[in-house]
Amino acid sequence: MEAAMNDIKIIMKETYSRLVTYKRKENRESFNKELLKVLPQIYRNVSKRLNSAVVNGKLNKGMFNPSDFTDQLFIEVYDNIDDIRSENELHVFLFKKVDELLEDSLVEEEFDHVFFDNIDTYSKPEWDAMEENYTQDGDGDFLLLEEMDDKSLDKSNYSLNHVFITEEEKKLADKLDASLDKERIYNHMQLVLDKMNLPMRTVFELFTNEGLTTEEIADIRKTTLVKVEELLSSARQLLKGSFEKRFLFESN
Structure with missing residues (x-):
């Protein structure tokens, strides 16, 4: 995971330059070809958002x-590249712009309160059935961009270390x-994330x-650092609790 992030930063730095x-040479064709190198990462993020909306019946x-x-x-990057001062700003700009476009098109989802209120009561067969329905109904429907390589589709991005962060955890x-x-x-993790509301899920996935x-992320989401x-923290707690209820309590 860390190696993949470093690769992204290297590519982003080269692409920004x-x-x-x-842009200075007004070479629009080469500009677009270069930008295409970093779009698979953004495309994957959009795909996840759209898949979640489909699974939740919002789309x-x-x-x-x-x-x-x-x-x-x-268009957005070409028009604004002169105001983007570094590769880090380019990275944030891409997510910020696509987040704005998504927010304009998708209805913000609320919590699936039924799911979280009953998380203590689900049996192993019920968990397994929910997971099977999720993987059949929505996962991966939009991951179709021809330019994406295998690394862009790697499902190992989620790590338990992002959820269980203290030594005891x-x-x-x-x-x-x-x-x-x-x-x-x-x-x-994807099943539980899709039961969260949009802001919480988006923050966790961007991080x-x-x-x-x-x-x-606060800049991208146009909110405060405290809110992010x-x-x-809330996303981590919900995920941690779900893992404990489903996989750990019965084995203790």
Whole structure:
């Protein structure tokens, strides 16, 4: 995960420098080709948002495609690259713009209170049925961009270390790691994330999958640092509780 984040930063730095050069030369074709190198990461993020909306019944399949949102970035970045001062600012700018486009099109989802209120009562077969329905109904429907490479589709981005962060919690994470493979961890985390409301889920995914800081996420989401930290903490607590109820309590 850390290596992947470093790769993204290196690519973003190289791309930023070239974009500035191509804009100065007014070479729009080369500019767009260069920007395309960093769009798979953004496309993946949009895909997850759209998939969640479909799973939660907030969006009909076929209503949108991730390209409907990412294509606009070619215009936005070209028009604003002179005001973007570094690769870090470019990274944030891309997510900020696509977040604005998504917010204009998607209805903000509320908590699935039924799910979280009853999390203590679900049996193992009920958990398994929910996971099976999730993977059949929504996961991966939009991950179709031809330019995306295999790394962009890697489902191992989610890590238990993003949920179990204290030393005591890490002992629980070790127990889970010993009994669950990466695919099972991913499926469970995505299932629970899709039951959260949009702001909480978005903050967690930007922090976890995209390696953005809480300060950068606050900028993207146009909110306060305190609010971002509260949402991130709440997301972790809900995920931790779900893992404990489903996989740990019965084994203790």
